[in-house]
Amino acid sequence: MAGRLVVRPEGPAGPATWPKSRHRSLAMQSRLHHAVPGGAHTYARGPDQYPEGMAPILSHGLRAHVWDVDGNEYIEYGVGLRSVTLGHACPPVVDAVARELGRGANFSRPTELELLAAEDFLSTVPTADMVKFAKNGSDTTTAAVRLARAVTGRDMVAICDQPFFSVDDWFIGATAMPAGVPRPAVEATVRFRYNSLDSLDAQFAANPGRIACVFMEAATAQAEPEPGFLEGVRRLCDENGALLVFDEIITGFRWSPHGAQHTYGVVPDLSCWGKAMGNGHPIAALAGRREFMERGGLRTDDDRVFLLSTTHGPETSSLAAFRAVVAEYRTGDPVAAMESAGARLIDGVNRVVADAGLSDFVAASGRSSCAVFSTFGPDGQPSQEFRTLFLQEMIDRGVLGQSFVISAAHTEADVDATVDAVAAALPGYRAAIEKGSVDGVLRGRPVAPAIRGRAHPRRV
Template identity: 70%
Template sequence: MTHPSEHHGRSFARSAELQARLHDLVPGGAHTYARGSDQYPEFMTPVLDRGTGARVWDADGNSYVEYGMGLRSVTLGHGYRPVVDAVTAAVTNGTNFTRPTTLELAAAEDFLDLVPGADMVKFAKNGSDATTAAVRLARAVTGRQHVVACDQPFFSVDDWFIGTTAMKAGIPDVAGECTHRFRYNDLDSLDRALSAHPTACVILEAATALSEPEPGFLEGVRKACDRYGALLIFDEMITGFRWSEHGAQGVYNIRPDLSCWGKAMGNGFPIAALAGRRELMELGGLRTDGERVFLLSTTHGPESGGLAAFRAVVRAYATEDPVGRMEAAGRRLANAVNAVAVDLGVDRYVQVIGRPSCLIFVTRDPDLQPSQEYRTLFLQEMLDHGVLGQSFVISAAHTEVDVDETVEAAHAAMSIYRRALDAGGVTGFLRGRPVAPALRARAEPRRLTDLSTGTHLRQ
């Protein structure tokens, strides 16, 4: 009998064993919900061992072209040598000290040179710390409690945001009551939200993979914030160093009051930042006569490795045009995969869409409705043919060979997809249960049903 973790000559047995052990030791089997086994086809959850450039290898020795690249945090490629060398040199001289370092000053100067709309910066280790600090500062500045957030998927792991999601167990009901939503590219919905409550701040991603600002939209958001006395916060976690090293604010020429950064600013090394206008940021410092704000105070925020990685990333962006390379490779990938979809007659069901540097794929069922079952089938077949990724988010390290192999894998995957469409469903094609939304109230529909069977663990 074929083991459930063996497919098309690829064995996932070792990964399945390690994933089972992870589930015993780590809640959810991963330290990030987006990396969870429920986000991948059942029995096909590679546990990775190493990577270089745009390629990774799992514990079974399988090789993949990877997309998503560390949840969009890696733009220069895995093991990018100038960053690795800079970090190695820095940490050799110590990683964490009792006082600020010369490296902190140099990194702050580098950052503020890139973001001319910001006067001051504080470094941290994750994006949620930065966005929550921005919200706290806005509340202190305005004396108001309410927050208006765009209807975008994610802003923070903290209560003010998670309290508005389906996965809010353990969060006081009041935590989410002061957070309200408005629709992107809809200034009327923003006006309604701002007029309903005295609002401390508006937080949004200035653009996303699928949504570019319509003419006048960001300018209208800026004016609405000024009119209602709310601070404007840009979440630059994804747009920073993927749209531009200057962030979305540099691309669209809109200055927020505060901006929050992370992900690709360290090419995968942990570093985040809160930046903003001096008169606001100083409320967390020692040059204010007002009540001080507990802005950001982290043991590891100024750790040498992350700051050295950031400075090396800055140098790479100044000399190598990673954004241009990502956009060129992304356009080539999207055009080629979409052309294959046309050839196979599935172009209404499978589409690659989005900004070339931040592509996603859409999967639809025979009724042209978004489908987790068909998404899982596509992921399953891509994995079988050597491509790992929940998206086609690319990096500057993806070569023409990587893209060509991805197109070949997509051709094979869409051929199976076509057969499933013709059959009216995924039964007989999909092995195991479909993926499920990462943020959901219950473990079902991907609850672990047997905690004792090792490699046969249902994920």
């Protein structure tokens, strides 16, 4: 399917110029709501995260482009919720997976591939002594919490005020969507602020001898550690007898193949990995110090921890994908490619935004390998309505993404076309700012936070 890239030079479109070939996506989205709660298997992929009636149902992707079931082609950002760093259908990864498909997928004993993949991981992440594979990040983060509780004999978890760590009770109970989580689980999780050692120290003081682990991302797209912060977290954990756990699910293979722990030089006790490990194929990992990881094994005299035991954790095609990813990072430099393309994108977007006189209302920012865009209303505050307007205009111009998170497959031409699409979208955004409202310009209801207590304001 060749598809087509929709690029219009004008400002916001009315229904008359809305692409005519969206009917299959709309019909399939309706069927998805009938079969799948929320209409998607991941809340962040839900139709409520996109302008109403404009969430495409995709058929396939290649490099940095995707096609929907109506044949429309888009330059894609966000790339599999940040899981694709080498581009869709990366040939070496596809070839590695294809070689395994005819050899069997799952067996009653470990395969040689499990050993080789584990050795690849530990040579890539030398700050870890042992690793165990799984299929999704939540399994690994929950295993880390269970292990920390067993090691310390404590029940509480101190989590950083960062967006997401797990679908499980210990984290979801601390969000705006705690329905179904027992109160003891809710009360066992406390929060501290990023770049605030005082807030973490206060939690240790308020809960003496109860915090099993400190759980955090070393950095995010928009938040870098201030000098001494991560070192201070490490020190507070050591002084208070808690384990330090880094969530490397986004930062691993995007900040560095060795993780953020390598980038910032602070080594956690345990770390959790996923997303880009398999370039979109389902694989995740729990890694850490031998003295702790062995509690889930057979070389311990302590009480054993049911660490990770998954039927599909050692499935062969994903392990093959991971090994191919490692090989690509060893022979090339995908991180440098993402940083270069991302910097070009950030600079280009902010240049055309400044040219349009909208620097107070639209901005591209963040780490260049993991960039985001911010949208503000007439009052200068973050606005879901204006975010939705920006998404609407970008989708109409063939750019799909809830962020500007890039891959190594994005070319200069992809980036320049995206900057051109932003420039073409800005006159309509400016008109809405000057009017003080998106009324008459935004088609449908605005997007809503993925994690919220009620289906309103995007109830279907």
